[in-house]
Amino acid sequence: MKRKIRWGVLATGGIAASFTQDLLGMPDDAEVVAVASRTLEGAKGFAERFGIPRAYGSWAELAADGDVDVVYVATPHTAHRAAAGLCLEAGKPVLCEKPFTLNAREAQELVGLARERGVFLMEAMWTYCSPVVRRLVEVVADGAIGEVRTVHADFGLVGPDDPGHRLRDPAAGGGALLDLGVYPVAFAQLLLGEPDRVQADALLSPEGVDLNTGMLLGWASGATALLSCSIVADTPLTASVSGTAGRIEFPRGFFSPEGFTLFRDGRDPEEFRVEGRRDSMQHEAAEVIRCLRAGETESPLVPLDGTLAVMRTLDAVRDRVGVHYPGE
Numbered sequence: 001m002k003r004k005i006r007w008g009v010l011a012t013g014g015i016a017a018s019f020t021q022d023l024l025g026m027p028d029d030a031e032v033v034a035v036a037s038r039t040l041e042g043a044k045g046f047a048e049r050f051g052i053p054r055a056y057g058s059w060a061e062l063a064a065d066g067d068v069d070v071v072y073v074a075t076p077h078t079a080h081r082a083a084a085g086l087c088l089e090a091g092k093p094v095l096c097e098k099p100f101t102l103n104a105r106e107a108q109e110l111v112g113l114a115r116e117r118g119v120f121l122m123e124a125m126w127t128y129c130s131p132v133v134r135r136l137v138e139v140v141a142d143g144a145i146g147e148v149r150t151v152h153a154d155f156g157l158v159g160p161d162d163p164g165h166r167l168r169d170p171a172a173g174g175g176a177l178l179d180l181g182v183y184p185v186a187f188a189q190l191l192l193g194e195p196d197r198v199q200a201d202a203l204l205s206p207e208g209v210d211l212n213t214g215m216l217l218g219w220a221s222g223a224t225a226l227l228s229c230s231i232v233a234d235t236p237l238t239a240s241v242s243g244t245a246g247r248i249e250f251p252r253g254f255f256s257p258e259g260f261t262l263f264r265d266g267r268d269p270e271e272f273r274v275e276g277r278r279d280s281m282q283h284e285a286a287e288v289i290r291c292l293r294a295g296e297t298e299s300p301l302v303p304l305d306g307t308l309a310v311m312r313t314l315d316a317v318r319d320r321v322g323v324h325y326p327g328e
Helices: 014-024 040-050 059-063 077-089 104-117 131-141 176-192 282-294 304-321
Strands: 005-010 030-036 054-056 070-073 094-096 121-123 148-156 197-204 210-218 224-230 239-243 246-250 259-263 270-273
Touching: 005 014, 005 059, 005 282, 014 030, 014 040, 014 282, 030 040, 030 059, 040 054, 054 059, 059 077, 070 077, 077 094, 077 104, 094 282, 104 121, 104 304, 121 282, 121 304, 131 176, 131 239, 131 246, 131 259, 131 270, 148 176, 176 210, 176 224, 176 239, 176 304, 197 304, 210 304
Parallel strands: 005 030, 005 070, 030 054, 070 094, 094 121, 148 224
Antiparallel strands: 148 239, 197 210, 210 224, 239 246, 246 259, 259 270
């Protein structure tokens, strides 16, 4: 049997807790051996909660831990560049939460560092690792709907009114686009690649972050994607892919789907379903574990070039709507 992959968790917020809980559900393949926070007290509390043997009050201590095989970076995205970069500099493989970084420049810096050092790096884009989405890619590649012509996807919720909340704070990389819009953009680019044209419009907050954003992406092939994200409206959270010979529809929660429906002229609708938890982070963890055991420094499911392309699109959208963060 191959030994377990030993994880270190960097940060102690809600997403870190969810990921750690899912790792604990993979006892044959993974164990969590260390956690780090900006304060030792916070790290110790997290470690006690999940039975993690070592707690550190600094990121550098985790990066230097020789018993850690890979680090999951779950800080706010404004800190991804610094946290992931510190681990990569120490030779530690990294799984970094989405959005990968604040902007494409920071993303390119991390990817360049990982490739220079020959160290594994992957964005935690769980949608790409979903068995349902992987099946979608196969169905589309097999020509089931012909040539893809349009993609529709949205992600919106009613967010906080407090201007001091991170979602409304420019210094925290706030707004709908980076937290939620990354999903529909990544979904469209999974199928069509990086767009040739980007158009966008948005409602901005008094603080200068996007509250409600619409995007129209275009490709030289003639394909288009109509996407939206919001932190002021509860949108359907659905997605569809239409082609010259049919279409595919995802129900609410397309970013962690339980299935999809294929529609083709002259045929009954076909349902595609995969058993198991739709919202599990175990799929992305399993891909990291597979890559590490195989000696791969990049994942074919979540390629770094694809992550960079998504970040460039997000930058282009922000440029079109006038959202700029401090220090950019």
